[in-house]
Amino acid sequence: MVSYMADRFGIPQSVFDRFWLFRKQRSWWLLHKTAYLERCKRLKIARVGLRAFQKIGPYVKPSTRVVQVLGHHATKGTLELHDDQVRRLFAGETIPFGEKLENGYVILSFKHHILGLGLLIDGKVRSQIPRKQIQSIGGL
Amino acid sequence: MDLQPVTVADDTLFCAPGLKSAGHLLEYFLGYIHPQALTSCLISLILSARPSSFVLDMCAAPGGKTSHMAQLMGNTGLIVANELYRKRQIPLAHTLTRLGVCNTLVTGYQAQEFPLKARFDYVLADVPCTGEGRWRAVEDKVISRRPGALTKLHEMQKRTIVRGFDLLSEKGKMVYATCTYNPEENEGVVDFLLKHRDAVCLPIDSPFPGEPGLCEWKEETYDEQLRRTIRFYPHRLDSVGFFVARIGRRG
Numbered sequence: 108m109v110s111y112m113a114d115r116f117g118i119p120q121s122v123f124d125r126f127w128l129f130r131k132q133r134s135w136w137l138l139h140k141t142a143y144l145e146r147c148k149r150l151k152i153a154r155v156g157l158r159a160f161q162k163i164g165p166y167v168k169p170s171t172r173v174v175q176v177l178g179h180h181a182t183k184g185t186l187e188l189h190d191d192q193v194r195r196l197f198a199g200e201t202i203p204f205g206e207k208l209e210n211g212y213v214i215l216s217f218k219h220h221i222l223g224l225g226l227l228i229d230g231k232v233r234s235q236i237p238r239k240q241i242q243s244i245g246g247l
Numbered sequence: 248m249d250l251q252p253v254t255v256a257d258d259t260l261f262c263a264p265g266l267k268s269a270g271h272l273l274e275y276f277l278g279y280i281h282p283q284a285l286t287s288c289l290i291s292l293i294l295s296a297r298p299s300s301f302v303l304d305m306c307a308a309p310g311g312k313t314s315h316m317a318q319l320m321g322n323t324g325l326i327v328a329n330e331l332y333r334k335r336q337i338p339l340a341h342t343l344t345r346l347g348v349c350n351t352l353v354t355g356y357q358a359q360e361f362p363l364k365a366r367f368d369y370v371l372a373d374v375p376c377t378g379e380g381r382w383r384a385v386e387d388k389v390i391s392r393r394p395g396a397l398t399k400l401h402e403m404q405k406r407t408i409v410r411g412f413d414l415l416s417e418k419g420k421m422v423y424a425t426c427t428y429n430p431e432e433n434e435g436v437v438d439f440l441l442k443h444r445d446a447v448c449l450p451i452d453s454p455f456p457g458e459p460g461l462c463e464w465k466e467e468t469y470d471e472q473l474r475r476t477i478r479f480y481p482h483r484l485d486s487v488g489f490f491v492a493r494i495g496r497r498g
Contacts, residue, residue: 126349139350143301143325146365147352150327154340154353175278176347220277245271 108135108160108167116214117182128159135160137173169212171223171236178214178221185214186225186232193217197241201231248272253285254454259318260288278346283311285455285486286380286426286479290373291315293451293491294422299324300368305358305411308335310342312373317348326351329361359406366416374404376425376432380488383481404436412444412494420449421494426487428478430464433490437476438469440494448472449493456483460492 108128112118127144129136138144138156159173178185192202196215204213204227213232215222223236234241253260262285269275269282291312296302298321307313307328317326328343328351330336336353343351356362358374377400408423415421423440425432437460440446448470460476462469476492 137349138352139323139325141299141323141325141350146301147325147327149364150352150354150362151356152352153336153355156351157344157347157349172278172344172347176349217273220273222277240276243271244273244276 108169111167112169112177115211116178116180116184118177118180122177122180127156129155131155133162134158135167137176168235169224171240174214174223175221178216181214184208184212185216187219188215188217188222193222196225196232196234197236197238197244199234199238201233204230204232253288256454257292259315260285260292276345281311281314281342281346283315285484286489287311287487288315289453289455289479290371290422290424290489290491291319293453293493294369294371294420296320296324296326296369301365301416302326302369303361303367303371303411303414304328305361305370305372305407306330306374307339307353308332309338310340312371313339313351314342314346314348316371317343317346317350320350322348322350324350327354327365327367328352329354329356329358331355331357359403359410361410361414363410363413365414366419367414368416368419370411370415370419370421371424372407372411372421373424374407375400376404376427377429378426379428380426380479380481380490383487401431401435404432405439408436408440408494409443412440412446415496417496419496423492423494425490427490428488430461430467430469433478433492434460434462434464434469434473434476435467437473437492437494441470441472445497446494447497448475449495450475451477451491451493453477453491455479457491458483460490 109120109123113120127138136155137159158170160167210228213225213227215225225232250261274280296316304313308330313328457477457479460473479489481488
């Protein structure tokens, strides 16, 4: 996951130095490194940190939230959207991606705020942000 | 949007008068904001957990105070966010996820029986209560509990405050809070702790007007230290009524 984030988005691997990644079934969870974790080893833990990656088929998909948290470190594979593009993506439409980039995920931002992920296929981007979370946003 | 800082000393809280639903804002989706009653926000400020510290939130759902503590701690250290009920762990997880909190574990113990397997720098016991302080805020103003249930609730609150205190490290600090006025759930519970443990009520530096805690109620008299606790009333703050006690170890 760490090398994928570096290769695809240019997010330095050192960004992950301050985190642990825990795997549970098909998901990976991000937790800030802390010595206190040792004190919790005898507790029954229901959930750890922030869900960061999920395995979907043979692929690993970063979560919307981990992209929002770490996406500002990205130097490539990003798409800054304008108002109309946001509206179209959120309505379920695709928008063209100008640069040459291999098919896969791209980081979507709006007014330099990281929204989440889009999926680039053959020059067109489709939103991967859960529709339930964005359908109630007003003013877009 | 009209935003006003709540206090000069704090840059995490803003009043947004006139804002009807924060959930429809892009900033909400981005995890920049979380709407809370003013008095609820004060609890985390009163506990003042330092960055890189070890914190227990005994009754964490729906996660507003947990996430505020995480913010005050700069997303460092570790917060154990405990919530017994699975269905309440869902909104807790949702809040922590939306706000990008990366320094939290969730556990599912009964607060009053949280295992004595670790000692924490800070403990927050924002316990279940009769919720009288929310009467102005909620539409359903009828809170009915059977007398037996009320006794059980007081018992649970007493056991929770004692367990929270027992989980404190040597120099640890604890906050006990409810959103109710009933002295039996507030001063009565803290008084019980003072009688059964080597605990002291610490002064609270509140940025807002509150009344000191009661030292007598009906036939009951409480320790004089209860004056150091604070009662926040809605008619003073235009927010949810709250009771707060800040507690440490004697000496």
